[in-house]
Amino acid sequence: GAVVSQHPSRVICKSGTSVKIECRSLDFQATTMFWYRQFPKQSLMLMATSNEGSKATYEQGVEKDKFLINHASLTLSTLTVTSAHPEDSSFYICSARTSGTGGRQETQYFGPGTRLLVL
Amino acid sequence: AQKITQTQPGMFVQEKEAVTLDCTYDTSDQSYGLFWYKQPSSGEMIFLIYQGSYDEQNATEGRYSLNFQKARKSANLVISASQLGDSAMYFCAMTPYSSASKIIFGSGTRLSIRP
Numbered sequence: 752g753a754v755v756s757q758h759p760s761r762v763i764c765k766s767g768t769s770v771k772i773e774c775r776s777l778d779f780q781a782t783t784m785f786w787y788r789q790f791p792k793q794s795l796m797l798m799a800t801s802n803e804g805s806k807a808t809y810e811q812g813v814e815k816d817k818f819l820i821n822h823a824s825l826t827l828s829t830l831t832v833t834s835a836h837p838e839d840s841s842f843y844i845c846s847a848r849t850s851g852t853g854g855r856q857e858t859q860y861f862g863p864g865t866r867l868l869v870l
Numbered sequence: 871a872q873k874i875t876q877t878q879p880g881m882f883v884q885e886k887e888a889v890t891l892d893c894t895y896d897t898s899d900q901s902y903g904l905f906w907y908k909q910p911s912s913g914e915m916i917f918l919i920y921q922g923s924y925d926e927q928n929a930t931e932g933r934y935s936l937n938f939q940k941a942r943k944s945a946n947l948v949i950s951a952s953q954l955g956d957s958a959m960y961f962c963a964m965t966p967y968s969s970a971s972k973i974i975f976g977s978g979t980r981l982s983i984r985p
Contacts, residue, residue: 783971785971785972785973789913793977794961794975794976794977794978795915795961795975796975797972797973797974800971800972842913844913844915846915846973848971858903858905858917858920859905859917859965859971859973860917861907861914861915861916861917862914863912863913863914864913864914864915866913
């Protein structure tokens with residue numbers, strides 16, 4: 752399957768600082784990437800859809816000024832948690848959509864996730 | 871409304887037995903895709919299997935098969951000959967094709983395999 756990487760895998764920061772998380776599709780180009788957050792023992796909740804070369808589309812209830820998304824190339828999307836607070840502590844996962852060409856169905860491959868702890 | 875329902879929060883199964891994880895969905899879309907993902911304790915989401923709404927045959931991938939019953943709107947995952955490494959959270963998910971590839975996840979089922 753396709754490979755998606757995330758960096759960093761784990762980050763601890765002080766309250767009030769900003770944290771950037773990178774999501775890369777390593778062996779395919781992804782015009783669309785997605786950002787999710789997952790609280791312990793809960794399901795994944797979609798935060799936003801990241802579109803290469805255009806503004807991200809945020810889900811209802813997600814603050815776009817707090818969670819800045821940039822999709823500058825076909826293989827890289829970044830999520831920046833600005834002025835992080837303890838309630839932002841969570842597991843953040845990105846996914847990248849394959850195009851479904853060559854007889855393969857379209858599907859999404861997920862990065863390994865980033866655990867953010869805000870003290 | 872688009873919704874995925876997994877009614878089994880946790881399951882225990884003896885090693886080498888088959889197990890069925892339940893999933894029902896609700897959508898008004900005629901075209902959609904159904905997925906199962908596995909999430910071990912490390913947190914990564916591992917794609918297991920995909921079923922398109924117009925696929926007439928049930929999808930199979932190795933020990934995984936998807937029991938797709940369109941009229942009942944169910945997409946149960948069957949794992950044959952379970953292994954200890956199958957212990958993980960399992961999420962059923964759906965992409966209504968009208969939603970620009972957004973994936974909607976169920977609440978998950980925690981599967982524990984007993985040796």
